[in-house]
Amino acid sequence: QVQLVESGGGVVQPGRSLRLSCAASGFTFSSYGMHWVRQAPGKGLEWVAVISSDENKKHYGDSVKGRFTISRDNSKNTLYLQMNSLRVEDTAVYYCASYLVDWVSFDYWGQGTLVTVSS
Amino acid sequence: SYELTQPSSVSVSPGQTARITCSGDILGIKSVRWLQQKPGQAPILVIYKDRQRPSGIPERFSGSSSGTTVTLTISGARLEDEADYYCYSAADNNLVFGTGTKVTVL
Secondary structure (H helix, E strand, O other), rough: EEEEEOOOOEEEEEOOOOOEEEEEEOOOHHHHEEEEEOOOOOEEEEEEEEOOOOOOOOOOOOOOOOOEEEEEEOOOOOOEEEEOOOHHHHEEEEEEEOOOOOOOOEEEEEOOOEEEEEO | OOOOOOEEEEEEEOOOOOEEEEEEEHHOOOOOEEEOOOOOOOOOEEEEEEEEEEEEEOOEEEEEEOOEEEEEEEEOOOHHOOEEEEEEEOOOOOEEOOOOOEEOOO
């Protein structure tokens, strides 16, 4: 069955970096575009970034542009989110999600990984 | 950037109708999707393209639009419909979620 498993979350100090991973299985990862979406504790959903299946197109939400980088390794069925210059307000559960055709879609979701930015 | 505004909460009695609105300037030209999220779970899609229902979503969920406001309607609400609901749309390579609505069925 389809699985998306996020990892790499934890506690990090403001200004530091962290890299999240999302391991995919049960579907043809290289055919799917991928999103990162986050949710601060007790708050709503916020879109972070998207990458096309061939990695040619990447787009970012305004709050992370210039600090976060989305990438993927289709040979490893893995999606990444490199997060630099982290801020307290980046504290959230980070979900990865896939889409097949329409980039404004979320076909499958992971269960999320918690990132806490605190001194 | 642009915004999508939802009421923070809606309460409904079991068997009654709940309506959740989503308002934003781009909604006059862009379609909306609705997600349902229950505590501790990832979201699931309940409506796409303003009014289309994915397979497996009960018929009591429906969507409509008028001008720059779209509405998710739950007809004959059930206890299991208690959840947070988010509208979302995209424009200019930017995807935006609504502010979210907590639906309470009691």
